[in-house]
Amino acid sequence: MLIIAIITSLYMAWNIGANDVANSMGTSVGSGALTLKKAVIIAGVFEFLGAFLVGKHVTNTISNGIVNPALFELNIFAIGMLSSLIAASLWVTIATYLGLPVSTTQSIVGAIMGFSAVLNIHLICWGKVIDIVTSWIISPLSGALVAYIIFLIIKKTILSKNNPIEAAKKTLPIFIFFTFFVMSMSIIYKGLTNLALDFGLVYSLLISGLAGLAAMIIGYILLRRYNYEYENNEDKYNKLEKLFIHLQVMTACTVAFAHGANDVANAAGPLATIVDIFNGVSVSSKVTIPLWVLVLGGAGIVLGISTWGYRVISTIGKKITEITPTRGFSAELSTAFIVLLFSKLGIPLSTSHVLVGSVLGVGIARGLATVNYKVIKNIIYSWILTIPIAMIFSAVIFLFLKFLFI
Numbered sequence: 001m002l003i004i005a006i007i008t009s010l011y012m013a014w015n016i017g018a019n020d021v022a023n024s025m026g027t028s029v030g031s032g033a034l035t036l037k038k039a040v041i042i043a044g045v046f047e048f049l050g051a052f053l054v055g056k057h058v059t060n061t062i063s064n065g066i067v068n069p070a071l072f073e074l075n076i077f078a079i080g081m082l083s084s085l086i087a088a089s090l091w092v093t094i095a096t097y098l099g100l101p102v103s104t105t106q107s108i109v110g111a112i113m114g115f116s117a118v119l120n121i122h123l124i125c126w127g128k129v130i131d132i133v134t135s136w137i138i139s140p141l142s143g144a145l146v147a148y149i150i151f152l153i154i155k156k157t158i159l160s161k162n163n164p165i166e167a168a169k170k171t172l173p174i175f176i177f178f179t180f181f182v183m184s185m186s187i188i189y190k191g192l193t194n195l196a197l198d199f200g201l202v203y204s205l206l207i208s209g210l211a212g213l214a215a216m217i218i219g220y221i222l223l224r225r226y227n228y229e230y231e232n233n234e235d236k237y238n239k240l241e242k243l244f245i246h247l248q249v250m251t252a253c254t255v256a257f258a259h260g261a262n263d264v265a266n267a268a269g270p271l272a273t274i275v276d277i278f279n280g281v282s283v284s285s286k287v288t289i290p291l292w293v294l295v296l297g298g299a300g301i302v303l304g305i306s307t308w309g310y311r312v313i314s315t316i317g318k319k320i321t322e323i324t325p326t327r328g329f330s331a332e333l334s335t336a337f338i339v340l341l342f343s344k345l346g347i348p349l350s351t352s353h354v355l356v357g358s359v360l361g362v363g364i365a366r367g368l369a370t371v372n373y374k375v376i377k378n379i380i381y382s383w384i385l386t387i388p389i390a391m392i393f394s395a396v397i398f399l400f401l402k403f404l405f406i
Contacts (some may be wrong), residue, residue, distance in 0.1 A: 001082060001405060002278050006296070008085045011273035013300025015092035016263050017103050019049065024256035025309075026101075027328035027359065030317020033245040034252075036310055042249070043256045044302040044311070050260025051298035064130045066109055067116050069273075069283045076119070078277045079401045081270040084111035087393035088266070091386065096308055099315045100382040105267045106136065110387035114394030123302035134382070136246060139342060139349040140357030147334035147361035153349035155365065164240045165228055172243065173220040178248050179333060180215035182373050183254045184208035186340045244325035251332035258339055259351050264297040265289070271296075316355065319375045321363030330365075331358040353383065 024046070025039040067185065069077055088107035093314065095102040109132060116123040152177075161167040189204035223243075230236040265361075272289040317323055323331075335355045342349045356379055363371040 001078065005078075005085070005274040008082065008089065009267050009293070010296055010300045012085050012089045012092075012104070013264065013297045014271075014304035015089050015096065016267060016306075017044075017301035017304025017306075019092050019102060019304075020097045020104055020259060020263060021311050024252050024332075025260055025329050026313045026355070027323050028248055028252045028317070029313050030323035031241075031248065031325045031328035033243075033248045033325050033328060034052050039252075039313065040139050040306050040309060042253060044305050046253050046256035047225075047301045047305065048298040049177075050257040050258065050263035051301060052117065052294055053261075066112050066132075067123050067124055067125065071123055072119075074277050074283065075406065076402070077283065078274050079405060080112070080115040080273035080398055081117075081273050082403055083115045083394050084108060085267070085270050087111040087114060090393055091390050095386075096311055096381055098382075099123075099311045099319075100379055101312050101316060101352045101356055102134070102382050102386050103352045104263055105350055106355065106383070106386045107272070107390045108261025108266050110390030111394035112168040112385070115398035116392065118395045118398055129168035135342070135349050136353055139338060140353040140360075142340045142342075143331075143334050143357035144361030144364070146337060147330050147358035148365045150334055151365040152329040152363045154330060158240070159237075159326070163210050165226075165236065165243070166228075168240055168243055169223045172223055172247075173216045175247060175329075175333075175386060176219040177212040177216040181208045181212035181338050182333065182340055183250065184257050186254055186336060189340075189344060191326030244329045248325050248329040248332055249330060251336050253338070255332060255351070255355075257289035258336070258343075259375045260298065260301060263351070264294060264301065267300060268293045268297040271306075291295060295338040313380075315375065316359060318329050320372055321358070321366065321370050321381075322357045323359070327362045327366070330362050331355065334358040334361065369399050 025043045028034040028038045029036055072080065085108075088111040089106065091110075092104055109129075113124050113129065154171075158164050158167045158173045165335065177328050185204060185208045188199050189201065226243075228239055232240055259380065268286065268289050271294050272287045273283055275290065275293070276287055313363060317328075320328075335351065335358045337359075338354045339351055342354075356376075360371060360376060365368055
């Protein structure tokens with residue numbers, strides 16, 4: 001069982017990389033800010049660093065309290081967690097094949113509910129399930145709203161001006177400040193506890209504010225020195241979009257780092273639980289994840305990015321709405337902000353949901369006709385189906401493995 005769990009955990013991590021990488025790099029590829037090859041390399045580096053350096057060494061492996069492990073026999077619980085890994089992985093593989101960005105967290109939650117329901121439906125903490133599902137509805141709407149506002153500000157203060165590049169020289173430093181502020185807060189505030197660097201809210205705000213201020217001053221100086229010539233209006237806007245490329249890539253790296261740190265637990269957490277049971281350790285709602293398990297999870301994510309990540313990247317970057325660096329930056333900054341806000345408030349969320357909502361918000365800001373609603377409809381259907389499909393997969397696999405091992 002332990003060998004199967006290790007292989008399945010690696011498979012789950014591969015799925016996380018193959019599907020969720022679009023959360024960080026899809027808009028960068030779609031806008032032309034990065035080539036697919038560069039996006040895969042950068043995403044691989046930052047996802048692995050996030051998983052390895054500040055991944056959750058101590059994590060809530062029971063997916064935010066969906067079930068209480070104390071109510072299960074240890075061997076039954078181990079089989080259930082293995083069933084959850086396999087079931088969630090299978091569903092994410094199918095979704096990735098179809099190019100649909102689904103939530104690996106949502107898949108794990110549904111899978112845990114599935115094997116628990118087979119034993120006793122009352123083992124599931126339904127109040128917590130309702131809270132999590134509600135957050136999954138609120139998070140994409142929040143991402144859409146924030147992205148909509150950010151892009152409208154860019155549109156009003158820069159894109160609508162007769163000389164947008166000169167307007168950008170005045171306005172971009174403010175966006176640089178917020179970009180670096182959000183990046184710093186995402187990493188510093190409660191994000192470096194595993195490195196023995198636990199900054200409180202006040203110090204995190206101060207450090208992040210200083211980082212943003214320093215970046216804003218440097219950006220202002222560099223923009224003042226930026227000389228340009230353009231032949232026509234199209235060339236003028238092309239040069240403007242290039243100014244946003246660097247900011248977009250920075251926000252994409254931030255989302256990749258945060259995603260690696262948070263979502264590696266979807267693959268590593270259940271495996272760590274099974275390892276504890278195998279070693280005869282009593283299981284609680286939290287479990288310590290060994291370093292080798294984090295390395296395994298990080299490596300699996302990188303493998304998934306480099307082999308199959310392009311499928312969902314294409315959906316996020318090209319199929320929902322046309323993406324340019326200004327639009328991609330708006331979506332990425334919105335995603336980074338919402339993920340930061342919800343995570344620090346302790347509200348569970350899906351990065352996939354936020355990113356899709358943010359891209360949709362940018363599309364709406366450009367005009368309703370620019371959004372491909374057929375793609376959006378398919379994505380929403382896949383979100384709705386994730387929990388029931390994961391539950392069914394998990395229940396069937398659990399019954400088979402229970403018959404096999406007991």
